[in-house]
Amino acid sequence: MIRTSGLTKYYGVHPAIRGLTFEAAPREILGFLGPNGAGKTTTMRILAGFMPPTAGRATVAGFDVVDQSLEVRRRVGYLPETVPLYPDLTVTEYLTYMGSLRRVPDLDRRVEEVVEEVALVERSESYVGNLSKGLRQRVGLAQALLHKPQVLILDEPTIGLDPAQIIEVRRLIQELGKERTVMLSTHILSEAQALCDRVLIINKGVIVAEDTPANLQAQLAGAEQLILRIGSHDAALIEALARLPGVARVTAQPGGEELRVETSPGHDVRARLARTVVEKGFDLLELRPAGVSLEAVFLQLTQDAAGEGDD
Amino acid sequence: MRNAWIIARREFRHYFVSPIAYAVALFLFVVLGILFYVNVSFGVQTGEITPDGRIVMGPMVTLLLLTVPFLTMRLIAEEAGSGTIELLLTAPVRDGELVLGKWLGAMGFMTLLLALTWIYPVILHRMTTPGIDQGVLLAAYLGVLLMVSAIVGVGVMVSAFFRNSLAAGFVTLALILILWVIGGLASGSSGASEVVRYLSFGDHLFDNLFQGVVDLGDVLYFVSLTVLSLFVGSQIVESRRWR
Numbered sequence: 137m138i139r140t141s142g143l144t145k146y147y148g149v150h151p152a153i154r155g156l157t158f159e160a161a162p163r164e165i166l167g168f169l170g171p172n173g174a175g176k177t178t179t180m181r182i183l184a185g186f187m188p189p190t191a192g193r194a195t196v197a198g199f200d201v202v203d204q205s206l207e208v209r210r211r212v213g214y215l216p217e218t219v220p221l222y223p224d225l226t227v228t229e230y231l232t233y234m235g236s237l238r239r240v241p242d243l244d245r246r247v248e249e250v251v252e253e254v255a256l257v258e259r260s261e262s263y264v265g266n267l268s269k270g271l272r273q274r275v276g277l278a279q280a281l282l283h284k285p286q287v288l289i290l291d292e293p294t295i296g297l298d299p300a301q302i303i304e305v306r307r308l309i310q311e312l313g314k315e316r317t318v319m320l321s322t323h324i325l326s327e328a329q330a331l332c333d334r335v336l337i338i339n340k341g342v343i344v345a346e347d348t349p350a351n352l353q354a355q356l357a358g359a360e361q362l363i364l365r366i367g368s369h370d371a372a373l374i375e376a377l378a379r380l381p382g383v384a385r386v387t388a389q390p391g392g393e394e395l396r397v398e399t400s401p402g403h404d405v406r407a408r409l410a411r412t413v414v415e416k417g418f419d420l421l422e423l424r425p426a427g428v429s430l431e432a433v434f435l436q437l438t439q440d441a442a443g444e445g446d447d
Numbered sequence: 448m449r450n451a452w453i454i455a456r457r458e459f460r461h462y463f464v465s466p467i468a469y470a471v472a473l474f475l476f477v478v479l480g481i482l483f484y485v486n487v488s489f490g491v492q493t494g495e496i497t498p499d500g501r502i503v504m505g506p507m508v509t510l511l512l513l514t515v516p517f518l519t520m521r522l523i524a525e526e527a528g529s530g531t532i533e534l535l536l537t538a539p540v541r542d543g544e545l546v547l548g549k550w551l552g553a554m555g556f557m558t559l560l561l562a563l564t565w566i567y568p569v570i571l572h573r574m575t576t577p578g579i580d581q582g583v584l585l586a587a588y589l590g591v592l593l594m595v596s597a598i599v600g601v602g603v604m605v606s607a608f609f610r611n612s613l614a615a616g617f618v619t620l621a622l623i624l625i626l627w628v629i630g631g632l633a634s635g636s637s638g639a640s641e642v643v644r645y646l647s648f649g650d651h652l653f654d655n656l657f658q659g660v661v662d663l664g665d666v667l668y669f670v671s672l673t674v675l676s677l678f679v680g681s682q683i684v685e686s687r688r689w690r
Binding site: 181184185186187188206209210212214216218220221222224233234236237238239279 | 534536
């Protein structure tokens with residue numbers, strides 16, 4: 137449904153994205169994960185027909201985003217990162233305006249439907265300028281759904297929402313993903329984990345990983361991580377621990393009390409770690425396994441890429 | 448084309464909730480009213496000024512030159528500044544339709560304002576016998592409408608270039624004033640002077656239309672200026688995407 141090859145965009149001399157190649161299948165929820173400034177918004181703007189790429193190609197629903205931009209725009213519902221709305225219009229007026237530009241049939245009824253879908257019925261006659269950020273986000277979402285698009289592109293759809301609203305919007309996205317292709321960006325890992333069939337991790341404009349959330353987690357699962365809580369530790373201890381066979385890396389955690397120990401796959405180093413700490417005259421207060429989360433994968437991947445990609 | 452109408456309708460309505468539109472309308476009518484009163488009570492009654500539509504239209508042209516840029520400045524610049532342009536440009540709307548819609552909306556509002564100024568010639572007509580020359584009046588109004596169309600065109604074009612409304616307003620004003628005074632630079636009858644004079648607003652307006660002469664060349668001048676501005680404007684909108 138979405139297909140890109142070698143998608144590249146430069147702002148002046150600064151590359152925002154470089155050679156992105158990926159696909160999204162029909163009825164797939166594709167997560168686009170990356171730190172701020174990684175190129176998520178740029179990619180989504182290109183796919184929504186807002187701006188053309190500098191190089192590379194992208195098609196949405198079989199139409200080229202540059203040569204058949206209007207066809208693409210007819211089929212895409214787009215929620216920008218900050219939802220820009222006209223403060224002088226009411227919710228209903230705004231949706232009617234956007235809907236008429238999109239030739240939505242039976243517009244009045246459709247606006248009512250969508251307003252209900254995003255739970256804005258009580259505020260439908262409020263001026264957009266008077267709405268809170270969360271409510272505006274929902275108006276933006278309503279606008280993206282209005283024409284029942286085949287493809288939904290949602291840039292940080294839950295940003296600025298309170299926890300109850302986040303749950304609500306996630307449920308809505310999951311519902312929508314049953315019938316259409318959804319591409320959403322987020323820097324919240326649990327969101328990608330909860331919502332997406334597949335995740336693309338992007339950093340500094342390049343894709344650093346692409347897989348299902350479960351597989352990405354599995355990539356790191358071989359290497360177990362342990363947390364050691366020691367009353368007070370010093371550099372010599374860290375060095376001694378790092379030299380132990382089976383230990384890949386030891387890092388001091390913020391806060392000063394805890395050390396994070398990454399182990400090589402297939403080694404159980406717990407006994408050795410405990411003995412070393414005690415032998416060196418330190419108090420071992422706790423030794424526990426750290427769960428491998430997508431967060432760890434993400435941090436590792438984006439840090440690695442940051443090391444290589446500095447220019 | 449339908450999209451242009453939808454955008455035009457929205458812009459037209461926006462003027463009625465826009466403080467600057469009311470401020471401009473107030474300014475226009477107050478100053479026009481004062482000048483009208485002064486002209487009528489001193490000039491016409493002492494016989495120094497011929498009572499015809501031009502005693503309204505003359506000052507009106509100057510006032511429009513100064514005020515229309517501030518009615519067109521926000522048309523696209525505000526959308527770019529606030530980001531609402533992102534949703535317009537990702538809707539299935541052609542860049543040309545967007546620009547045309549903006550122009551139409553502003554023209555609708557300006558036509559309404561001009562229609563309201565009709566009250567002054569009507570008063571003048573009733574005050575004088577045998578009344579004022581309706582032919583000259585109509586030609587002058589046509590001229591003003593054509594001029595406003597060109598100013599609004601330039602305004603939309605400049606507004607497409609900026610993210611800041613006020614910047615767009617002042618640059619439009621500068622361009623309009625240049626087009627206004629440029630004729631004065633051309634003295635003599637060399638080829639260059641002819642061209643420069645042709646480019647100027649003034650000659651087209653005052654030499655013919657304000658004398659009651661509707662010359663196709665003058666009409667064409669204002670129409671081409673409008674069309675050219677809108678064309679360049681839509682190119683600027685498109686180029687925004689590439690930036």
